[in-house]
Amino acid sequence: MLKSVLTAALLLATPVMAETVKVEATLKADKAGPVINRNIYGQFVEHLGRGVYEGIWVGKDSPIPNTRGIRNDVVAALKHIKVPVVRWPGGCFADDYHWRDGVGPERKPTINSNWNRQIEPNSFGTHEFMDFLSQIDAQPFVSVNVGSGSVKDAQSWMQYMTAEPTTPPGAERARNGQQTPWSVPYVGIGNETWGCGGQMRADDYAYEFRKYAAYVKSSSGKRPFLIAVGPDTDDYAWTETLMKEAAWWRPAATPMMYNIDRPIMDGLSLHFYTLPSNTWQNKGVATQFGEDQWISTMKRALFMDELITKNSAIMDKYDPQKKVALIVDEWGTWYDGGPGGLYQENTLRDALVAAVTLNIFHDHAERVKMANIAQMINVLQAMILTDKDKMILTPTYHVFEMYKVHQDATRIPVNYTAPVYRYGEAEVPMISVSASRDKAGKIHVSVANLDPNRAIALDLILTGVKAKTVTGRTLTAPATDSHNTFTAPNTVTPKPATGVKLKGDTLTANLPAKSVSVFELQ
Ligand code: AHR
Numbered sequence: 001m002l003k004s005v006l007t008a009a010l011l012l013a014t015p016v017m018a019e020t021v022k023v024e025a026t027l028k029a030d031k032a033g034p035v036i037n038r039n040i041y042g043q044f045v046e047h048l049g050r051g052v053y054e055g056i057w058v059g060k061d062s063p064i065p066n067t068r069g070i071r072n073d074v075v076a077a078l079k080h081i082k083v084p085v086v087r088w089p090g091g092c093f094a095d096d097y098h099w100r101d102g103v104g105p106e107r108k109p110t111i112n113s114n115w116n117r118q119i120e121p122n123s124f125g126t127h128e129f130m131d132f133l134s135q136i137d138a139q140p141f142v143s144v145n146v147g148s149g150s151v152k153d154a155q156s157w158m159q160y161m162t163a164e165p166t167t168p169p170g171a172e173r174a175r176n177g178q179q180t181p182w183s184v185p186y187v188g189i190g191n192e193t194w195g196c197g198g199q200m201r202a203d204d205y206a207y208e209f210r211k212y213a214a215y216v217k218s219s220s221g222k223r224p225f226l227i228a229v230g231p232d233t234d235d236y237a238w239t240e241t242l243m244k245e246a247a248w249w250r251p252a253a254t255p256m257m258y259n260i261d262r263p264i265m266d267g268l269s270l271h272f273y274t275l276p277s278n279t280w281q282n283k284g285v286a287t288q289f290g291e292d293q294w295i296s297t298m299k300r301a302l303f304m305d306e307l308i309t310k311n312s313a314i315m316d317k318y319d320p321q322k323k324v325a326l327i328v329d330e331w332g333t334w335y336d337g338g339p340g341g342l343y344q345e346n347t348l349r350d351a352l353v354a355a356v357t358l359n360i361f362h363d364h365a366e367r368v369k370m371a372n373i374a375q376m377i378n379v380l381q382a383m384i385l386t387d388k389d390k391m392i393l394t395p396t397y398h399v400f401e402m403y404k405v406h407q408d409a410t411r412i413p414v415n416y417t418a419p420v421y422r423y424g425e426a427e428v429p430m431i432s433v434s435a436s437r438d439k440a441g442k443i444h445v446s447v448a449n450l451d452p453n454r455a456i457a458l459d460l461i462l463t464g465v466k467a468k469t470v471t472g473r474t475l476t477a478p479a480t481d482s483h484n485t486f487t488a489p490n491t492v493t494p495k496p497a498t499g500v501k502l503k504g505d506t507l508t509a510n511l512p513a514k515s516v517s518v519f520e521l522q
Pocket of ligand 1: 090091092093191330374375380
């Protein structure tokens with residue numbers, strides 16, 4: 001009896017050796033694909049919860065080290081992941097935002113009507129946003145107010161930002177401290193105008209978009225890259241109407257005034273959030289979830305591929321030359337609970353969601369030219385979490401850091417058949433792979449193992465390239481919900497990959513269960 005109890009105890013204490021699945025893949029380095037636009041690694045920040053206030057802006061008199069009110073620790077962390085572009089000021093807040101409240105010496109506090117009726121001090125306005133971007137070396141993507149604003153407001157904001165100081169709007173900006181005009185390369189015409197941004201029908205918004213597009217220009221006359229509000233998740237009818245009604249200039253448009261070869265709409269947005277349960281009423285929790293929610297989250301994240309494929313097929317009908325980009329300007333996980341302001345914990349599961357989603361964006365690099373994860377700091381699937389003067393980097397941050405090597409690199413095809421990972425009724429491909437060659441000729445291969453129980457022994461056969469060295473890093477952790485905390489900030493951080501080597505023309509690697517790896521070949 002004692003013996004059998006001891007044996008049972010021993011069995012429980014002995015770690016179960018993870019099963020290993022063999023996967024063979026072929027990298028075709030001589031078959032170059034499109035460039036992976038660095039803007040796919042874009043971010044989104046909204047006046048919501050502690051995203052802007054505390055997350056970025058602490059004010060010039062704060063004891064938290066800052067440069068002109070912007071916290072230094074956050075800037076350093078963001079510079080390290082090479083953030084290319086930041087979308088601001090919303091989200092739903094964009095259609096509630098009146099830019100004049102946030103410029104000049106006297107800021108006008110208002111009520112943030114979308115997010116808990118928080119008082120919006122407007123201390124972080126256009127000048128502070130542009131200063132923040134210059135500190136992190138990123139470009140602005142500004143969303144103008146359609147829902148509660150006007151064409152005139154949007155036009156005057158553009159003039160304020162971009163006019164020479166010798167003009168009245170430029171002189172006003174100069175009086176407020178910025179002599180040189182800013183460049184505003186990306187402009188969103190409203191946000192979710194089918195919902196919080198005005199409750200419009202697709203036809204109504206197509207009409208609004210055309211009107212705004214005629215007036216939203218920089219002062220040099222140059223039109224910024226204009227992004228129209230696209231569908232909510234799988235509302236393909238919205239995509240169809242927008243592409244049909246708003247993508248191109250009217251035939252009567254005067255060619256002298258407009259370059260009619262360039263679409264009126266440069267980009268169409270897509271919003272898609274990964275909810276473990278796929279229902280807004282009961283989304284699923286951020287930590288302490290079971291394997292059922294792990295796999296359902298992976299399945300939902302992978303749905304991004306279908307969404308892009310189907311939206312692109314509609315866009316192809318009206319734009320076979322792919323002049324209009326698909327801009328996934330809100331994506332990421334969204335869970336229940338949290339202390340408010342859409343703050344949520346970010347675990348190893350979020351890292352896997354980020355990795356498979358970025359791999360999907362690479363797969364669609366011909367059409368997807370920008371994406372903005374929601375949201376950069378303290379909100380939803382954040383890169384960074386702060387607690388007053390403390391800051392931690394999330395598992396998602398580490399994926400963006402590991403993957404930055406793909407920015408502006410040329411995609412290379414990888415052929416493989418993914419084994420299936422099953423739990424209950426659900427099944428997903430066990431592995432997701434993407435590869436690219438950077439301008440210096442280095443090849444990077446990013447691989448996610450979605451199975452939380454089984455490792456992968458990867459054989460990647462290299463064709464069209466002779467590699468001499470391989471290095472790599474892997475992000476994994478003991479539990480599916482492992483996450484970094486303010487007391488243990490390094491629980492989930494990348495480590496040198498184990499078991500990675502070159503055997504002739506084959507890269508072999510061990511991909512632990514529930515992991516993300518990036519390998520570099522030279
Ligand atoms: O990212 C949070 C909110 O989600 C945004 O404000 C809105 O655009 C979307 O519904």
